[in-house]
């Protein structure tokens with residue numbers, strides 16, 4: 413049972429029980445028309461044999477058959493995600509160059525780097541354990557600027573391999589903005605570290621907006637990484653334009669972008685010249701791994717906990733435990749009531765949302 417739950421958790425899918433022959437063919441092995449147990453994934457039906465396969469796509473959870481690619485650190489990527497995944501340095505450099513060009517187009521020539529050479533590389537997950545940084549955080553990107561005695565800058569960016577192109581572009585925008593801040597912030601202008609991260613996230617947000625990616629925009633807003641600063645900055649940018657934010661980085665004196673007085677009162681958190689783009693560890697968010705449908709009964713697996721409609725259970729997240737009531741299970745989603753949160757939360761299969 414435990415293993416069953418684990419598999420269901422890893423593989424975001426819907427199980428439909430059916431005795432009769434269907435029109436479905438397995439998207440993993442091609443077998444069909446399928447009968448009996450069928451798992452519905454976002455790519456289509458999966459037969460029961462393939463469902464039991466050991467390896468899963470690191471991006472979508474699909475069982476891995478014979479068509480796949482593997483990252484250097486052993487993560488599998490399915491044939492469906494492969495065309496949109498960035499696996500080599502050349503691809504990553506292209507994503508970075510595109511993001512950079514688009515941001516300068518959006519923000520103006522003032523957002524160009526004075527020292528334009530940026531070394532872009534990819535890293536694998538084990539990069540961090542090799543460096544002895546097993547802090548449980550999963551990092552997507554990292555940037556650093558070194559300043560020579562004469563004041564010249566050399567920039568470096570590394571980003572996680574095997575991610576989808578769109579997500580990598582958001583990381584590229586974030587890291588590029590760190591480089592721009594490194595060049596443009598006056599040495600005596602101490603900036604709150606959450607504010608720096610929020611400015612970098614604002615770039616990612618604006619790039620996703622320009623590319624019409626509302627889901628990515630929402631993810632950036634909901635991410636607790638900047639402790640809510642991103643929402644303030646998005647509002648501020650809407651009101652005053654990006655120029656005011658960039659100008660403040662260059663010429664401001666306060667630690668945060670709030671009013672002068674509150675900024676004076678705010679303690680300044682230390683920020684070094686090295687930054688990393690750290691998403692929260694996954695259990696901070698609620699995720700609908702899958703729906704289990706059998707006859708009339710339906711269960712939703714939310715962050716490893718199984719719910720029937722009407723049930724209330726405790727779900728352990730990264731820093732807290734939340735009481736959750738399953739209000740309704742729909743064909744491909746679940747409606748949840750989270751204790752202390754006024755609005756019900758709807759999750760689609762495979763979707764992940766932060767608890768406000």
Ligand SMILES: [Zn+2]
Pocket residue numbers: 438439440441442443458459460461462463
């Ligand atoms: Zn199959």
Ligand SMILES: [Zn+2]
Pocket residue numbers: 469470471472473474489490491492493
């Ligand atoms: Zn996949």
